[in-house]
Each structure stands twice: as structure tokens, then as C-alpha cells.
Amino acid sequence: MTVAYIQTYKELIGQRVAEGDPDTLAVDMLKAAADHKGNFTGRWSEVLDRLCELPPDTRKVLCDALVDQYHADQAGPVARDNALTLLGIVSRGLPDDYLAAERLKKLDELSRRQSVWYGSRPEAVAEAELAAGRPLAPAVVAVFRRAGMETYGSKPLAELAAKLTDPVLNVGEEWAERAMRDATDPDWLALLAHATTATAAKPSAKWDRRAMALVAVLGAERVRETVLPWFALVGRPRTFPLERHTYEPDVNNAYDPYNANALRGLTWLLSLLPPHPDTTRALGALVESSLKKVAGLGPRSPKVANAGVVALARVDSEAALAELARLATRVTYKNTVKLLDTALEARATALGLSREEIEELAVPAYGLTDVGRVEHRLGEATATVEVHGAKTLLSWRNAAGKTVRSVPASVRRDHADELKELKAAAKDIDKMLSAQSERLDRQFLASRTWSYATWRERYLDHPLVGTLARRLLWTVDGTTAGYADGALRTLSDTPVTGGGEVRLWHPVGHESAEIVAWRDWLERHQITQPFKQAHREVYLLTDAERTTATYSNRFAAHVLRQHQFHSLAAVRGWRNKLRLSVDDVAPPATRALPQWGLRAEYWIEGDGEEYGVDTTDSGSYLRLRTDQVRFYPIDAPENSAHCYGGEYSMWLRDGQDPVDPLPLSSIPPLVLSEVLRDVDLFVGVASVGNDPTWQDGGPGGRFQEYWTSYGFGELNQSAETRRALLERLIPRLAIADRCTLRGRFLHVQGERHTYKIHLGSGNILMTPNDQYLCIVPKSSPSAPQAGYLPYEGDRTLAVILSKALMLAEDTQITDPSILSQL
Known part of the structure; x- marks a missing residue:
């Protein structure tokens, strides 16, 4: 106007x-x-x-x-x-x-x-x-x-x-409404009101003094016991939905920003109370819940997640340090990762240790007295907590020593608190096992070494980490060894009783015969590794890569689901920027390798032009197209390209000179293999060729050729590893007489048809005429009853075995969506 x-x-x-x-x-x-x-x-x-x-x-x-x-x-x-x-x-x-x-x-x-x-x-x-x-x-x-x-x-x-001071919190969130029901007297209302003033990134001394005065009135134990149940409700669906218009973020799955301040204040307040295991658990769960993604918005509430990290860093206890270390293996959101790094580095500096050492020492025993096991006497009953693979089992024996299926009534009646803590500890162990497995899987590129005594204390004989370390292979002064029958043993089962330097074993640099021999050793001792080690894929330089010299096209020309790739890249330690359908540039997906002075790059670009078909409502591409893998010195200027494609070029500042990519032949074989394995994993998991519902080629049918070539084409390295395992595994299956491995497929003879299951994608063709059979697996298929498996974590293997077992008995199928295709 x-x-x-x-x-x-x-x-x-x-x-x-x-x-x-x-x-x-x-x-x-x-x-x-x-x-x-x-x-x-x-x-x-x-x-x-x-x-x-x-x-x-x-x-x-x-x-x-x-x-x-x-x-x-x-x-x-x-x-x-x-x-x-x-x-x-x-x-x-x-x-x-x-x-x-x-x-x-x-x-x-x-x-x-x-x-x-x-x-x-x-x-x-x-x-x-x-x-x-x-x-x-x-x-x-x-x-x-x-x-x-x-x-x-x-x-x-x-x-x-x-x-507007009444009510003290915003309605609409279950935790806040529960808090207002619990906090009815003036002292509680004053505490909640103070929590809502947590508008800074960290509490001030003045804020803390006021909080401590309010806690003193109510009592620290009472505050903890009252507040922690509220945290358990954070992130639940709203008690009434808010209107959401097209292209707006999913506000009903996000946190109320006013209540988020109160949550931040409550986390700070809990960190002022005497340390308690329940507090640590609640803060760690709050961090993870707050970083869950919301459509069109990103993480639910980074400021609450960051507040949880700040609170854990302020708690002086082994449990809090362990939770920080666990979160450091799980969290991928950049700002929260920085806070975790800062907290762990500060603790390491205070103790005069390295960051790696503080992460090792931070792993608690959770009450386990032996490696993976502890017994607790509760009255006349005995509870046994025992780690089996990736899960913790809680079992019971009655006064007569007989195993019983359920918790004895006397324990429920007379030892309710101990029972609650046992169940909570079992869940804690499961979370930490997953985190430590991921940490160990990253140690190949960390190139860590330990003295023998330190390694035994922190790994082989540690009550929790030992359950993982005893299922892995190590080199002691250059001699490969694994743990079996109560001792560390060589390939010939000779005990190893001491040594100087210990490393985590990797198949690169070892002869094929030796690798196969160790696979046989693991099978003979019925050892299931927590991740692929003896069966780990090895990516050696190819003739094509020697010709291109400075880049690999081994994983180029694939179409990946962007958000799945983005999440997986973050978990594997890669830095990536989501591609938006806007006039902007972005660097390639990169992984820094500081121990080697290198930076790996995977060149990608957004795919498509139609907004809402090729993008989300918020404008981020649904799919990416892939290109080269390159290596540069870690301090080389960054490359970038337009989000929707075009040439990558080096961004030069302050008179910098361009830096050429490094010859692949100069990259240490271990580094090359592990980086290419990561990229193979990205393609193997995120490729649209894995989607069984895309037989029509996706939007406009334009991915038909790619879907067919990927879904039924040549096997990549991980699929070849899977094939080798199936050759050993199939003869032990109950359906062995109906299964045959031929080339790229597992052939399964059913009553209605013969089925060909692709060993890379898990897609199925059936007679006659190689007709496509669409079976959509569950998001997390349970491991089929296939007997001994040498390693955990191969979801595609689980899908293939589940489909094979079902199709071998195809007359027993009742699912109407499958029956209509048979």
C-alpha cells in the first residue's frame, strides 16, 4: 500500500x-x-x-x-x-x-x-x-x-x-497432557514453567540455580520418578490432529515447538539430579526419537535431541558416557553428531585418552559377570541373562532348578523393582550390541592396533563386547586367530596364549585358499559372525579401472531411491546433501579417510523433471542417478555439480590450484575395497531395481530397461558372495531336493511352477515363459529356519530363503495377491 x-x-x-x-x-x-x-x-x-x-x-x-x-x-x-x-x-x-x-x-x-x-x-x-x-x-x-x-x-x-501463561504447556501432545495432570500443585507448575524458559542451546548458571531450587522443594527422587514417564510418551501421535495443507510438512508427527522448549528444559533439569540408569536410558531414547524424520521437515526436533546430548554430557556417570558412545555410532544428523563428538573428545581429554579409547572404555558390562552371561538370585528363583547372537534372552529357573517359561509369581510379587531393572538392562544390552557391532565393522578402515593385554581386556574378555569379539577373526603378531572352545586358536586349532600387537583381520592381502579355510573353520565351530568378515567381499582393481586410471565406473548408471541412499550413506560414515529440484549445486557423496589422508567421492545427480512425480511435496528428488567413484587428497578443494546433473567441477577459492584425482592404483587395496564395498551396498539396497512392484518400469515406464537389467542381470560382488554361501547352505535345507543353483538364479521346483529367484535382487521369474512373480517381502523379514549361517545382517539372503521355502510348497500359499499370479 x-x-x-x-x-x-x-x-x-x-x-x-x-x-x-x-x-x-x-x-x-x-x-x-x-x-x-x-x-x-x-x-x-x-x-x-x-x-x-x-x-x-x-x-x-x-x-x-x-x-x-x-x-x-x-x-x-x-x-x-x-x-x-x-x-x-x-x-x-x-x-x-x-x-x-x-x-x-x-x-x-x-x-x-x-x-x-x-x-x-x-x-x-x-x-x-x-x-x-x-x-x-x-x-x-x-x-x-x-x-x-x-x-x-x-x-x-x-x-x-x-x-498466555495458562495452561503451562500446550495441549495436543500426550506427554504434555500427562505432565499437566501430574503437576497440579504450585511447586510443580513452577518447575514446568521454568522448563519452558529453556530457549538457549545450553543452560546458564542462573537457569541451573533456579532449577535446583525448584527441585529442592519437590525432592530429586520424586522429580525423577515423575518426569521420566513423561519422556516415555514423547513422540506419540497427537491427541488431536492439526490441519495439514498440501506441500506443508507433516506437523502432526513433529514436536510442538513450545513444548519442545519445555522438553529441553526438563532434560537439563534431569542432568542436575543424582545419576541414575533410568535417566540415562530416557535421555538416550529422547535423542533418537527426536531425530526421527518427518515428511517435509527433516528430524522432528533437533533442538530437543541436542539438549539430550548436552544433558548426558553433564551427567558424571559411566552409564551416561556409555550412552554418549552408543549414540555416536547411531546418530547421523550433522549438528547432533558434532555435539556428541565434542562431548566425547572433552571426556577423552579430561582422562588423558584418545577418542577411540574412550569409546572402548565407555562400554559397560550391564552386570554381566561372564562374557555374555550373568545369573541373579531373586528369592528362590534364578534369572539368567544371556546374550545369543544379536539378542539378549532372559530365562528363569524355579526353586527346584527347573526351567520355567514365564516369570515366577514370587518374583513379580516380591521383586518388582529388580525385575524391572533386569528387563531394562536386557533392552540396553540389545541396543549396545547393535551399536558395538557397527563400531567394530568400521574398524577395518580405522587401522587400529592394540597391545595384547589391552585387547583382551577391552574386547575378547569384555562381558559385552566379548560376545562380538569372540565371533571375529584377529591377527596376533601377524598370525590369524579366532576364538573357539574356550581359547584363542589358529587355523589348526593351536591355542594362542599371548602376543604383542593385535589387529582386526581383513581378507584383503590373504590368499583365497586361506580365506576359504577360515570359512570352513568358522563352520566347523558353528560360529556366526556379527557381520561379514571371513565372507567379506573384496574389490580388487579391474582392467577397466586400470584403463580409466583415476575413476571407477563399476557402480555408475544406477537409479537409487534418494532418501534410502542418504540414510544408508550417513550410517556408513559418508557425508551427503539431499538433492532438491532447485537451481542449486551440491558436492558428491564423500567419505573422509583421515587415517589415510584420502577423500572418497561418489558422483550422483537428481533424476527427473516432473514436480510431484519425480520429487516429494517439499521438492527433494525421489531418485538419483549414479556416476563415478574417485579419490582425492583429503584437503583437496571440493567438487560440486548442479543438483539435477551436469559436469562436476572443483570449487577453487583464494587462488587455489585444481587438484587431480588420484590414480586408483595408488589407493591402498584395503581402502579401495572397503570404499567400493560401501558403494556396492548403496546400490544393492537403494536401487529401484530391488523394488518388486516396479515391473512396469515406474513413472511413465521409463525405468523398465534398467529395472529388468538390474533385477535379473549380472551379479555384483555381494551377490556372488551370497551365491557361494548358498552352494554350501542349500544341501542342508529341508527343500534341498527342490532347489538348484544355476548361474544368476536359485531354481525352486514347486507343484504349480518352477521358480527362478535372482540372487542379487530377490526378484522371481516362473514358468512358463519367465513370467514375473511379484512378492513383496516384509520390511524386516525374520531369519528363515535354514540352520547354521556364517554371518548376520544379509537381508536379501533372508528374503531369498524365505521365498524359496514358500515357493517349494506353493500349494500351501494362501495370500490372494500371490495366488492370483500363480
Whole structure:
């Protein structure tokens, strides 16, 4: 609205007042509001100030006219909304309660939104309700609080939000409503109110002093026992949904930002209490829950996750340090990773240790007295906690020493607290086992060495880590050894009783005959490794890569699901930027290898041009196309390319010279193999060729050729490893007489058809004419009963075996979606 236009309306107000024509003035104001699409900000404030300066009697007449316009036959929803807003502004200080019912209806509509637009001056409607002596409904309070927190919000909105102190938290989240039911007396309300003031990244000394004073009144134990159950409810579905418009983030799965401040404050507060295992568990779970992805938004609430890390870093206990170390293996969100790194580095510096050592020493025993086992006597019953592979089992014996299936009644009755702690510890062990398995899997490129005594203490004989270390192969002073029959043994089962330097064994550099011999040794001792080691894929330089010299095309020309690739890359230690369908550039997916002074790059680009078909609602590409793998010195300038494709080029700053990619022949074989294995994993998991529902080629059928070539084509290295394992495994299956391995397929003879299961994708062809059979596996297929397996974690192997067992008995299939294709 121009200055001249504003001046015209200010003069018009004076003219209508002088003429005694409030009806026409009301029409003029509503027309102006409509012309400017209900935006009452900017220079509009001068016009509104002029209206508010009118004498009370004049404003009363104008309000009556606005009420008439609200009820006019020609008034639509927009005009009525504008009339309510103008009434809220003009009627300030007047005794009449204009359009009370209509105002309540409007406020009720607003309460179902995540936020409100400050330009429409919604606070005027709320202020009018407060002026009438009625409090705002809790859901209305919530929306104005959220709106008041937005950085682009107006001062009036923020001022209104600051006045809304009741209820103490926003309704709509289960944890907050539970907290308000529990915290009814003034002392509890004061504590919650203080928690909502946690608006900084870290607590100040002043904030802590106030928190400690509030805790002292209530009692630390009471605060902990009351607050922790609230944390267990964080992240549950909202108690009532908010409206979500197309292309907006999924606000119903995100945290309420006002309550998120309170959560941050509560985490800080818990860190001031005496250390307790339950506190550590709750904080760790809160970090992971807060980093779960929400469509169109990203992590639910990074600030709450970061607060959980800050709180854990402030807790001086072994359990808190262990939780920080566990989270460091799981968390991939960049800012939270930085906080975890800082916390662990600070603890390492304080103890005079390296970061790697602090992660090793941080792993607790969880009460295990032997490697993977402990017994607890609870009255006349005995509980046994025992680690079996990747899971912890809790079993019971009664007074007579007989194993019983369920928890004895006497334990439930007389030892409820001990039982609760045992179950919680079992869950903790499962989480830590997964984290430590991932940490060990990353040690190949870390090139770590240990003294023999240190290694035995931290790995082989550690009550928890030992359950993993005893299933792996190690080199002791250059001699390969594994643990079996109560001792560390060589390939000929000769015991190894000491040594100097220990390393984690890797197949690179070892002869094929030796590798096969160790596979036989593992099978002979029925050892299932926690991840592929003896069966680990080895990627040696090919003739094609010697020809290209500085790059590998081994994993080029694939189509990957972007978000699945992005998550998997982060877990494997790669840095990647989501490609958006916008005019922007991005670096390739990169993995820094500081121990080797190298940086690996996987060149990718967004695929497609149709918004909403090739992208999410928020504009990120659904799929990527892949290109070269390259290596550079770790400090070389960064390459980048446009998000939707084009040449990569090196971004040079401050007079930097370009740096050439390194010859692949100069890359240490272990590094080359592990990097290419990562990339093979990305393709093997994220390729659209793995999707059994894409037999039509996806959107527009344009991926038909790729889907067919990948889903039934030549086997990659991991599929070749799978094939070698199946050659040994199939003869032991109950359906062995119905199964044959031929080339790229496992052939299964059923009663209805013969089926060919591709060993790379798990896709199926059946007779006659290689007709495609679509079977969509469960998201997490359970391991089939196939007897001994030499390693854990191959989901595709589990899918193939499950399909084979089902198709061999195809007359027993009852699933209608499968039967219709047979």
C-alpha cells in the first residue's frame, strides 16, 4: 500500500466521520482489507491507528456498522474474517461484546492450525475475547504460542503469546497432557514453567540455580520418578490432529515447538539430579526419537535431541558416557553428531585418552559377570541373562532348578523393582550390541592396533563386547586367530596364549585358499559372525579401472531411491546433501579417510523433471542417478555439480590450484575395497531395481530397461558372495531336493511352477515363459529356519530363503495377491 494510498484512506476516515456515515466507512475498510488480501500490517497500521483514535461513541457506531456488514447477505467468509479482525481492533476499551459467538467459532477454527499468519492480525480476535473476560481455550492458546515463536512473527503476536501463561504447556501432545495432570500443585507448575524458559542451546548458571531450587522443594527422587514417564510418551501421535495443507510438512508427527522448549528444559533439569540408569536410558531414547524424520521437515526436533546430548554430557556417570558412545555410532544428523563428538573428545581429554579409547572404555558390562552371561538370585528363583547372537534372552529357573517359561509369581510379587531393572538392562544390552557391532565393522578402515593385554581386556574378555569379539577373526603378531572352545586358536586349532600387537583381520592381502579355510573353520565351530568378515567381499582393481586410471565406473548408471541412499550413506560414515529440484549445486557423496589422508567421492545427480512425480511435496528428488567413484587428497578443494546433473567441477577459492584425482592404483587395496564395498551396498539396497512392484518400469515406464537389467542381470560382488554361501547352505535345507543353483538364479521346483529367484535382487521369474512373480517381502523379514549361517545382517539372503521355502510348497500359499499370479 503506497503512502499516497494510505493518506487517501486516512483522509477518507475523517470525511466519513464528518459526514456521520459509519456504514459507508465500514464498507470502505472491508473493501480495502479485501484489496490487500487481509494483510493488516505495514502501512495499514497508520490507518488502524487513525480508527482507534476516534472517540468512543464514534467507534461504537462504526462497530455496529461492521456487525451489520458481517451479517449482510453479500458477505463471504473473507469479509466476515476481516470484519472480526477490525472489530477486535476498533472495539478496544468499549464495553460491548461484539459477535461473541462468531468470534469463538473463528478461534476454534484457528485452534486446529499449526500456526497463524501474523499479517491477518489474528491476535486482535483473541484480545477481544480476553477483554470480554473469558480465557482462551487451551488449543487456542497453543496456536498463538506457536505463532509467537516464529522469527517472522509480529510484535503484537509475541506480546499476546507472552501473556498466555495458562495452561503451562500446550495441549495436543500426550506427554504434555500427562505432565499437566501430574503437576497440579504450585511447586510443580513452577518447575514446568521454568522448563519452558529453556530457549538457549545450553543452560546458564542462573537457569541451573533456579532449577535446583525448584527441585529442592519437590525432592530429586520424586522429580525423577515423575518426569521420566513423561519422556516415555514423547513422540506419540497427537491427541488431536492439526490441519495439514498440501506441500506443508507433516506437523502432526513433529514436536510442538513450545513444548519442545519445555522438553529441553526438563532434560537439563534431569542432568542436575543424582545419576541414575533410568535417566540415562530416557535421555538416550529422547535423542533418537527426536531425530526421527518427518515428511517435509527433516528430524522432528533437533533442538530437543541436542539438549539430550548436552544433558548426558553433564551427567558424571559411566552409564551416561556409555550412552554418549552408543549414540555416536547411531546418530547421523550433522549438528547432533558434532555435539556428541565434542562431548566425547572433552571426556577423552579430561582422562588423558584418545577418542577411540574412550569409546572402548565407555562400554559397560550391564552386570554381566561372564562374557555374555550373568545369573541373579531373586528369592528362590534364578534369572539368567544371556546374550545369543544379536539378542539378549532372559530365562528363569524355579526353586527346584527347573526351567520355567514365564516369570515366577514370587518374583513379580516380591521383586518388582529388580525385575524391572533386569528387563531394562536386557533392552540396553540389545541396543549396545547393535551399536558395538557397527563400531567394530568400521574398524577395518580405522587401522587400529592394540597391545595384547589391552585387547583382551577391552574386547575378547569384555562381558559385552566379548560376545562380538569372540565371533571375529584377529591377527596376533601377524598370525590369524579366532576364538573357539574356550581359547584363542589358529587355523589348526593351536591355542594362542599371548602376543604383542593385535589387529582386526581383513581378507584383503590373504590368499583365497586361506580365506576359504577360515570359512570352513568358522563352520566347523558353528560360529556366526556379527557381520561379514571371513565372507567379506573384496574389490580388487579391474582392467577397466586400470584403463580409466583415476575413476571407477563399476557402480555408475544406477537409479537409487534418494532418501534410502542418504540414510544408508550417513550410517556408513559418508557425508551427503539431499538433492532438491532447485537451481542449486551440491558436492558428491564423500567419505573422509583421515587415517589415510584420502577423500572418497561418489558422483550422483537428481533424476527427473516432473514436480510431484519425480520429487516429494517439499521438492527433494525421489531418485538419483549414479556416476563415478574417485579419490582425492583429503584437503583437496571440493567438487560440486548442479543438483539435477551436469559436469562436476572443483570449487577453487583464494587462488587455489585444481587438484587431480588420484590414480586408483595408488589407493591402498584395503581402502579401495572397503570404499567400493560401501558403494556396492548403496546400490544393492537403494536401487529401484530391488523394488518388486516396479515391473512396469515406474513413472511413465521409463525405468523398465534398467529395472529388468538390474533385477535379473549380472551379479555384483555381494551377490556372488551370497551365491557361494548358498552352494554350501542349500544341501542342508529341508527343500534341498527342490532347489538348484544355476548361474544368476536359485531354481525352486514347486507343484504349480518352477521358480527362478535372482540372487542379487530377490526378484522371481516362473514358468512358463519367465513370467514375473511379484512378492513383496516384509520390511524386516525374520531369519528363515535354514540352520547354521556364517554371518548376520544379509537381508536379501533372508528374503531369498524365505521365498524359496514358500515357493517349494506353493500349494500351501494362501495370500490372494500371490495366488492370483500363480
